[in-house]
Amino acid sequence: MASAPEVHVVIVGGGFGGLTLARSLRRAPVRATLVDRSNHHLFQPLLYQVATAGLSPGDIALPIRSVLRDHPRTTVLLGEVTTIDVRARRVTLADGASLSYDFLVVAAGARTHYFGHDDWAQDALGLKDVDDALAIRDRVLCAFEAAEREDDPVERQRLLTFVAIGGGPTGVEMAGAFGELSRYVLARDFRRIRAGDTRVILLEGGPRILGAFDPELSARGAAQLAELGVEVRTGTRVLGVDAQGVQLASGVLPAATVVWAAGIRASPLAAALGVPLDEGGRVLVEPDCSIPGHAEVFVIGDMARVGGIASTPLPGTAPVAMQQARYVTRQIERTLDGLDREPFEYADKGIMATIGRSRAIAHVGPFRMSGMTAWVAWLLIHIVFLIGFRNRFVVMFEWFWSYVTYKRGARLITGARPHPPR
Amino acid sequence: MASAPEVHVVIVGGGFGGLTLARSLRRAPVRATLVDRSNHHLFQPLLYQVATAGLSPGDIALPIRSVLRDHPRTTVLLGEVTTIDVRARRVTLADGASLSYDFLVVAAGARTHYFGHDDWAQDALGLKDVDDALAIRDRVLCAFEAAEREDDPVERQRLLTFVAIGGGPTGVEMAGAFGELSRYVLARDFRRIRAGDTRVILLEGGPRILGAFDPELSARGAAQLAELGVEVRTGTRVLGVDAQGVQLASGVLPAATVVWAAGIRASPLAAALGVPLDEGGRVLVEPDCSIPGHAEVFVIGDMARVGGIASTPLPGTAPVAMQQARYVTRQIERTLDGLDREPFEYADKGIMATIGRSRAIAHVGPFRMSGMTAWVAWLLIHIVFLIGFRNRFVVMFEWFWSYVTYKRGARLITGARPHPPR
Numbered sequence: 001m002a003s004a005p006e007v008h009v010v011i012v013g014g015g016f017g018g019l020t021l022a023r024s025l026r027r028a029p030v031r032a033t034l035v036d037r038s039n040h041h042l043f044q045p046l047l048y049q050v051a052t053a054g055l056s057p058g059d060i061a062l063p064i065r066s067v068l069r070d071h072p073r074t075t076v077l078l079g080e081v082t083t084i085d086v087r088a089r090r091v092t093l094a095d096g097a098s099l100s101y102d103f104l105v106v107a108a109g110a111r112t113h114y115f116g117h118d119d120w121a122q123d124a125l126g127l128k129d130v131d132d133a134l135a136i137r138d139r140v141l142c143a144f145e146a147a148e149r150e151d152d153p154v155e156r157q158r159l160l161t162f163v164a165i166g167g168g169p170t171g172v173e174m175a176g177a178f179g180e181l182s183r184y185v186l187a188r189d190f191r192r193i194r195a196g197d198t199r200v201i202l203l204e205g206g207p208r209i210l211g212a213f214d215p216e217l218s219a220r221g222a223a224q225l226a227e228l229g230v231e232v233r234t235g236t237r238v239l240g241v242d243a244q245g246v247q248l249a250s251g252v253l254p255a256a257t258v259v260w261a262a263g264i265r266a267s268p269l270a271a272a273l274g275v276p277l278d279e280g281g282r283v284l285v286e287p288d289c290s291i292p293g294h295a296e297v298f299v300i301g302d303m304a305r306v307g308g309i310a311s312t313p314l315p316g317t318a319p320v321a322m323q324q325a326r327y328v329t330r331q332i333e334r335t336l337d338g339l340d341r342e343p344f345e346y347a348d349k350g351i352m353a354t355i356g357r358s359r360a361i362a363h364v365g366p367f368r369m370s371g372m373t374a375w376v377a378w379l380l381i382h383i384v385f386l387i388g389f390r391n392r393f394v395v396m397f398e399w400f401w402s403y404v405t406y407k408r409g410a411r412l413i414t415g416a417r418p419h420p421p422r
Numbered sequence: 423m424a425s426a427p428e429v430h431v432v433i434v435g436g437g438f439g440g441l442t443l444a445r446s447l448r449r450a451p452v453r454a455t456l457v458d459r460s461n462h463h464l465f466q467p468l469l470y471q472v473a474t475a476g477l478s479p480g481d482i483a484l485p486i487r488s489v490l491r492d493h494p495r496t497t498v499l500l501g502e503v504t505t506i507d508v509r510a511r512r513v514t515l516a517d518g519a520s521l522s523y524d525f526l527v528v529a530a531g532a533r534t535h536y537f538g539h540d541d542w543a544q545d546a547l548g549l550k551d552v553d554d555a556l557a558i559r560d561r562v563l564c565a566f567e568a569a570e571r572e573d574d575p576v577e578r579q580r581l582l583t584f585v586a587i588g589g590g591p592t593g594v595e596m597a598g599a600f601g602e603l604s605r606y607v608l609a610r611d612f613r614r615i616r617a618g619d620t621r622v623i624l625l626e627g628g629p630r631i632l633g634a635f636d637p638e639l640s641a642r643g644a645a646q647l648a649e650l651g652v653e654v655r656t657g658t659r660v661l662g663v664d665a666q667g668v669q670l671a672s673g674v675l676p677a678a679t680v681v682w683a684a685g686i687r688a689s690p691l692a693a694a695l696g697v698p699l700d701e702g703g704r705v706l707v708e709p710d711c712s713i714p715g716h717a718e719v720f721v722i723g724d725m726a727r728v729g730g731i732a733s734t735p736l737p738g739t740a741p742v743a744m745q746q747a748r749y750v751t752r753q754i755e756r757t758l759d760g761l762d763r764e765p766f767e768y769a770d771k772g773i774m775a776t777i778g779r780s781r782a783i784a785h786v787g788p789f790r791m792s793g794m795t796a797w798v799a800w801l802l803i804h805i806v807f808l809i810g811f812r813n814r815f816v817v818m819f820e821w822f823w824s825y826v827t828y829k830r831g832a833r834l835i836t837g838a839r840p841h842p843p844r
Contacts (some may be wrong), residue, residue, distance in 0.1 A: 039563060039835045065611035065832045073611055078835075097571070130834065143460060145500040149519070189487035191497055206431040386652030410480045411488065412552065413461045413500075 007336065008033065010091060010101035012269065014041050014064040014080050017107035017301035017321035022074050023067075025259040029336065033071040033099055035091070037080045039063055042130065045382050048170065050133035051259070052177035053141065053185075057130045067350065081108075083421040084272045086294050103296050103332055106269060106283075107325070110302040110316060113265035113281075113301070117240075124165060124241040125261035127174070138258060141413050143199040143256040147197075148190050158254040161200045163246055165238055166262030167204030167211070169353040172221060174259050176355040186411075201253065202229045203246070205237050205262070210353055212315065212359065217361045220370040224359040238262070266303040266317070273297065278305045282313070287343035287397030288331055289324055295335070300324035306344060319349055354378045423657045427555065428756065430455065432513060432523035434503050434691065436463050436486040439529035439723035439743035443675045444496050445489075446751040451758060453495040455521055457513070459502045460570040461485055464552065467740065467804050470592065472555035473681070475563065475607075475833040503530075506694045508716050515628045525718050525754055528691060528705075529747070532724040532738060534701075535687035539662075546587060546663040546682035549596070558681060562603070563835050565678040569619075570612050580676035585668055587660055588684030589626030589633070591775040594643060596681050597624040598777040603649030608833075623675065625668065627659050627684070632775055632783065639783045642792040644679035646781040660684070686738070695719065700727045704735070709765035710753055711746055717757070722746035728766060741771055776800045 007030040011018045013034035022034050040061040049055040065076045079093040084104070086285075092098045112126025125136050147159035149176065162182070164175040184199035202209065202225065209232060210218040222232050240247035245254040266281035275291045276284050282305035283291060289298045289306065301321035305313055314320045323346060331341045350364030352374060360374035369377060429452040433440045436458035458754060462483040473476040487498045501515040506526070534548025536619065547558050569581035576772045584604070586597040624631065624647065628648050631647075631654060632640040644654050662669035667676040688703035697704050697713045704727035705713060711720045711728065717813035722744035727735055736742045745768060753763045772786030774796065782796035 039567065039833070056480030057491040057834055058480070058832045061834050063611065065835065069611055077571065145461065149499065189485065189491055191494075231712075411461070412479055412483050412486045 003051045006104045007031070007364070008100070009105065009332065010035065010099050010104045011105045011107065011111060012036075012091065013107035013267075014038070014076075015044070015107060015109050015301065015321065016318040017109075018105070019064065019067060020322040020325035021105055021107065021300070021329060022071065024326050025332070026071055028329060028333050029334065030103075031075075032071075033077060033101075034068070035065065035077045035079050035081055035093065035099070036064055037078075037380060038129070039065070039078050039188070040130075041067060047127060047130075047133050048173040048177055050130065050410070051127055051136035051140075051174065052181050053137050053352065054181075056175065056410045056412075057134065061130065081269060084269070084297075086273060086291070086297055088298070088373045101296075103298070105300060105325075105328055106273070106302045106303060107297045107299070108112070108267035108269045108303060110264040110266050110280075111268075112260060113263040114260065115263055120241040123243055124246075124258045126260050127170060128264070135259070135408075136415055139223045139257050140178070141411060144186050144190065144193065145282065145413075146256075148192055154254075156197075157199070158245065159256045160193065161245070161253070161255040161374075162198070162200045162257045162259075163203060163253065164201070164259045165203045165241075165257045166260065167202060167206065167209030167232070167234065168214075169210070171202055171204070171259070171261035172225065172353055172355055173230075174261060175200055175230045176221060176225055176228055176359065178257075179225070179230045183229055198229075200228075203231055203238060203248075203257070204232070204234045206234065210232055212351055213353070213363055214312070214368075217363055217368055217370060218268045219354060221355060221361045222353045224361075224371065228356055247260050264302070270299070270303050273299070278309055278313075280313070284309060288341040289328055289344050294339075298328045298331075300328060306346070312387060313315070314346055315351060317351075319341055320346060323347060352378050352381070429453070429524045430522070431525045431527065431754065432457065432521050433527045433529065434458075434513065435529035435531060435689075435723070436460070436498075437466070437529060437531050437723065437743065438740040439531075439747045440527070441486065441489060442744040443527055443529065443722070444493065446748050447496070447754070448493055450751060450755050451576040451838050452525075452754065454493075455497045455498075455523075456486065456490070456501060456683035457484070457499045457501050457503055457515065457521070457577055458486055459500075459566070460551070461500050462552075463488070463489060465625065466550075466665075469514060469549060469552075469555050470595040470599055472552065472832070473549055473558035473562075473596065474603050475559050476599065476603075476734070478832045478834075482843055483552065493551075494815055503691060504694075506691070506719075508695060508719055510714070511718070523718075525720070527720045527722060527747075527750055528695070528725060529721070529723045530689035530691045530725055530745065532686040532702075533690075534682060536682065537685055542663040542682065545665055546680045547667075548682050549592060558679070559832075560835055561679050562600070563833060566608050566612065566615065567835075570614055576676075578666065579619075579621070582615065583675070583677040584620070584622045584676040584679045584681075585625060585675065586623070586681045586683055587625045587663075587668070588682065589624060589628065589631030589654070589656065589719060590683060591632070591634075593624055593626070593683035594632060594647065594775055594777055596683060597622055597652045597654075598647055598781065600679075601647070601652045602778050605651055620651075622650075623677070624654045625653070625658045625660060625670075626656045628656065630656055633776070635783060635785055637791075639785055639790055639792060643777060643783045644794065646777045646783075649781070652722055692721070692725050698733055702727070702734075702735070710763040711750055711766050713739060717763075720750045720753075722750060728768070736768055737773060739773075742768060745769060774800050774803070778805045788830070 009030050009032040011034040046060045060333040066204045068074050081091050082094050083092045090100045143159045150156040162178045164171040178200045183195045187195040200390050210221045270283045283299040302316040319395045327344050352362035354360040358372050358375050360378045362369045362374040427745045431452050431454040433456040463682045465482040468482045490496050503513050504516050505514045512522045565581045572578040584600045586593040600622045605617045609617040630640050705721040707726045713719045724738040749766050774784035776782040780797050782800045783797040784791045
């Protein structure tokens with residue numbers, strides 16, 4: 001254990017990859033420093049619930065320091081890594097401080113990406129962090145408030161129209177949650193808004209939503225969205241987004257709230273490594289998740305492209321990042337023990353997408369599930385197995401409680417973040 | 423019931439006074455409109471817990487619409503009242519809309535007041551709404567983060583010094599909660615910060631803190647603060663507050679986090695009524711809480727001064743506002759029934775102040791309590807009796823749960839509100 005106390009591992013990012021790595025390094029003969037731009041780990045699979053006022057930010061975030069409290073050889077730094085010098089084995093933070101490392105693991109995740117249309121960002125809101133989620137929440141709640149007072153029926157309909165762009169899991173979750181919020185929650189609070197007044201539209205450019213699932217499950221997902229009143233429009237290309245709504249080939253779709261779930265790109269830190277990237281900005285890593293020419297530098301999670309440019313990318317999910325984190329820990333240990341590395345192999349545990357509070361689809365091994373069964377599976381897996389925090393029970397209970405009660409306190413418009421309906 | 427359906431009561435403010443009024447009017451033969459600048463009712467007695475990262479905003483806020491969901495004759499409007507024309511019986515909102523009324527009840531509360539030193543506001547943070555609380559929380563958490571990385575011992579001590587100005591209940595609550603947060607919560611999360619490194623100082627200009635209590639209880643309160651490591655300095659006048667800290671007659675007290683709990687003033691709406699105010703900006707109301715010359719206009723809660731300028735003001739607490747709200751409902755009913763009004767009489771249920779999570783003082787009738795007993799009484803009264811919401815049990819449980827677990831998710835620094843340590 002104390003054989004090589006000076007080996008220093010720097011971890012960039014406190015998401016599922018970085019945090020799992022820090023925890024799994026606990027028994028390795030190293031000291032570690034985890035650097036993140038924010039002070040909290042975010043349980044991203046439930047972020048859409050914050051955006052749709054079902055949970056509070058505090059329900060799905062934990063201070064990274066607090067999670068790593070009992071890891072005395074791990075230091076947590078709040079800071080943004082700006083440059084990486086792989087030759088000098090040194091990273092530099094935005095405030096000028098620098099850290100040298102023996103091993104570096106970059107796990108900084110992905111950002112919302114508008115494919116060259118960054119001017120859409122203020123109207124088509126992305127969903128990657130707490131601030132994004134609060135911006136969406138404020139816009140939705142303010143749109144309802146404005147609609148309650150609006151006399152012009154055309155403007156009123158625009159205010160009550162919610163569009164999610166992108167038919168992947170995030171777009172589906174958002175559309176489903178909008179549907180529930182509009183129909184079952186908010187409509188009851190207002191005097192002049194009826195459940196049928198709201199419109200929720202999911203736009204997808206391809207031929208079907210949830211393209212990562214097989215066609216049958218994908219169709220079942222679409223059917224469950226329809227039960228929630230969501231209009232699914234496939235084969236629909238978005239030509240533009242502005243304050244009035246979404247421009248389609250068929251004309252303008254007026255909408256006050258538009259969410260962008262159509263694209264992400266790896267963190268710009270990938271480019272700082274000076275190695276080849278794929279079209280999504282991901283690092284083309286070696287079979288052991290290291291970068292070409294530097295076996296001491298690893299990239300994992302949403303930033304890594306395993307298997308080369310010709311392979312199918314692994315899904316950008318927590319299980320992939322967590323498996324890679326535990327794998328990298330083993331490889332660091334093997335390297336310190338003078339052993340060769342093994343290649344990373346992803347153990348596919350299945351994929352699932354949730355559509356509201358009792359609907360989901362899941363494909364796990366040979367099993368295909370949909371509806372309530374899939375939703376319960378989703379809930380159990382997300383709440384029980386993914387957490388892995390110290391006082392798991394407390395966190396699990398808090399989330400569960402907030403989730404089943406659809407806590408009303410989350411429907412909060414706060415003044416410092418004015419997001420008037422557009 | 424349906425005898426006079428056209429009588430319209432306009433309520434300004436969704437705090438304890440306004441919300442209690444709207445609820446108690448339910449059986450009166452009137453329709454009501456409640457106007458508030460924010461969409462939520464805030465359980466203000468626990469706001470200091472949000473500021474000190476013990477609770478999330480969503481734990482202590484409820485959407486006003488949601489609370490009044492089952493009051494079909496009450497309309498809720500999100501808006502700011504700017505002018506009141508008592509002759510025309512009409513209020514105007516910031517967006518130009520106006521409402522005419524038969525009865526008007528103004529319950530817009532109080533604001534932080536710096537006694538002519540508004541330039542202190544950015545350094546000495548007030549605590550009246552959710553945004554105030556989040557600003558304090560961000561500043562505290564960022565100060566700890568900066569201290570963890572600071573090598574200069576003088577600057578480090580400044581970062582770890584927290585000052586509350588004003589020895590009333592709010593200042594005492596804040597100082598006690600800072601003490602607990604520093605000693606028992608945050609210190610464990612950091613590698614280089616020890617519990618003894620933090621300093622919490624409570625400044626009071628008068629001879630003793632908690633001046634509304636008798637000297638014995640006040641002394642017991644001070645002793646409980648001392649147990650939490652809080653330095654209490656009485657007879658200490660603040661000459662200025664800036665980015666470095668607090669200027670006292672004895673010199674500068676360097677502190678990164680300063681909270682202002684030394685003054686409030688009634689909402690500026692009081693002045694819009696065109697009637698005499700007291701030195702705190704409160705309306706000098708008649709014995710029936712109406713304003714001079716307009717029996718149809720009532721002012722209640724923190725905005726009202728009952729009993730004339732020579733009397734002792736009632737405390738600015740929820741019980742006062744709630745009693746006045748129920749009283750005003752009865753007077754409106756009496757007026758509609760052609761009966762004379764009765765004067766308002768405050769039924770004093772006692773006063774209490776909390777000092778951390780198991781410490782408090784209380785003076786209820788002939789009983790004086792302190793320590794754990796007083797704290798349990800405080801908890802029961804605040805959580806069980808004050809709430810009065812529809813699903814009281816759920817809210818109560820949620821608060822209680824968050825409170826006893828000191829939920830970690832509340833320790834969140836979010837990017838859109840940058841409050842760097844100063």
